[in-house]
Amino acid sequence: MTKPPLSILLCAPRGFCAGVDRAIQIVDLALERFGAPVYVRHEIVHNKYVVEELRRKGAVFVEELDEIPDTGQPVVFSAHGVAKAVPEAARLRGFFQLDATCPLVTKVHREAEIHHKRGRHVILIGHAGHPEVIGTMGQLPDGAVTLVETLDDVATLEAPDGAALAYTTQTTLSVDDTRAIVEALTERFPTITAPHKEDICYATTNRQASVKAVAPRVDALFVVGAPNSSNSQRLREVAAREGCTRAYLIQRAAEIDWEAVGEIRTVGITAGASAPEVLVEEVIDALAERYDVTVETVRTADETIAFNLPRELRAGAA
Structure with a gap:
């Protein structure tokens, strides 16, 4: 026929992308240089095929550090980034850490820290529960970041009394949806501080x-x-x-x-x-x-x- x-x-x-390629290289090279097992906290990137290929080579994926035995083998943090408490907990256990956080995610972390040091309350545009959002919010003390997901969230947002505001975003959002949320934020809070450069990668x-x-x-x-x-x-x-x-x-x-x-x-x-x-x-x-x-x-x-x-x-x- x-x-x-x-x-x-x-x-x-x-x-x-460059961040994903780097993260996968980190696990591959750690396996080559230090041998198996190499422990990876969370999926190194969100792709089952990639994770299974690395698992076949000797990577062991866990969700939390307490799943890892005492070891001198590498412990890798995923491309999505982690809260500050995670590397600190790894340090206390003496783990050999390799950070595969995408540098563009790290940029967002540093921005949030700078805003906090300058007395600004941080509005984070992102999706609740996503590892990147958890990691970014975990750079600052509890209550220092407010998560905004939708235009409705902006409409009902109650900023801390008298606090200067700044916003940052998850790196993997819809460009158009995020633009609309940013416009709504700046309309409600005209003095809000924007990122020096757009956070969406x-x-x-x-x-x-x-x-x-x-x-x-x-x-x-x-x-x-x-x-x-x-x-x-x-x-x-x-x-x-x-x-x-x-x-x-x-x-x-x-x-x-x-x-x-x-x-x-x-x-x-x-x-x-x-x-x-x-x-x-x-x-x-x-x-x-x-x-x-x-x-x-x-x-x-x-x-x-x-x-x-x-x-x-x-x-x-x-």
């Missing part, structure tokens, strides 16, 4: 811009990423908002619901910042089994950013 034609529009940039912004360029042109769009990945969820939302009513977040090609997808002549594919390219290729292969595919890359930005590895691993990296 002749396969029906299908045009694939491949979003670029997509997939791994370059990779989140670039991936959303690429989806905006592709979504109006396709019948369906697949976002390769994990359901607990904030930036991947935002990509699906952006696609739907830009007119692609069939936008799906999938972890692997096996999750494609062909009946729900229905008839398609053009399809877009992107990947969240934690998703490896091998999973994008897997989706393309699955489409190629059913369709006569042509692939066009739609590039909206070039990314050349790379981050330094921790000092303890640089010799091993060379």
